Amino acid sequence: MQAMQFEQSVYSILKRDRRFDPQAYLFLKDALDFTLKRIADGNNGQARHVSGPELLAGFRDHALEQFGPMASTLMKEWGVRKCRDVGDMVFLLIEEQVFGKQESDRPEDFSEIFDFEDSLVEPFLPARLREEPKKPARGGRTAASS
Numbered sequence: 001m002q003a004m005q006f007e008q009s010v011y012s013i014l015k016r017d018r019r020f021d022p023q024a025y026l027f028l029k030d031a032l033d034f035t036l037k038r039i040a041d042g043n044n045g046q047a048r049h050v051s052g053p054e055l056l057a058g059f060r061d062h063a064l065e066q067f068g069p070m071a072s073t074l075m076k077e078w079g080v081r082k083c084r085d086v087g088d089m090v091f092l093l094i095e096e097q098v099f100g101k102q103e104s105d106r107p108e109d110f111s112e113i114f115d116f117e118d119s120l121v122e123p124f125l126p127a128r129l130r131e132e133p134k135k136p137a138r139g140g141r142t143a144a145s146s
Contacts, residue, residue, distance in 0.1 A: 009096040024078035052109025072120035
């Protein structure tokens with residue numbers, strides 16, 4: 001698809017749904033290309049349909065590769081805070097006939113496959129913090145202290 005057509009489709013989406021920044025859609029398109037290449041590389045160069053969880057993993061990995069420790073901050077700024085947000089953008093692009101889908105594809109395929117924010121933050125935490133269980137918020141109580 002030509003860049004101008006994609007941008008027109010994003011503009012059309014934004015007229016009815018302003019949840020996500022236009023840059024999030026452009027990044028999603030790049031993340032799909034990144035994921036398709038990764039799948040083809042692991043499949044003797046053969047392209048195939050990308051599942052929701054595969055696209056989510058590619059989206060996360062591409063964000064980490066492109067934006068490093070700023071990935072989480074940038075995604076929040078763009079309105080992308082959870083896996084389901086990526087799925088919502090995918091299905092908005094499907095409605096615009098920018099992305100294709102198979103009969104079996106559903107928005108639920110993107111339902112919190114992993115903790116989106118943690119997946120963008122944890123790779124940059126010191127190893128000792130990645131291994132420790134999360135502590136309750138200050139003044140919060142754990143189930144054991146109740």
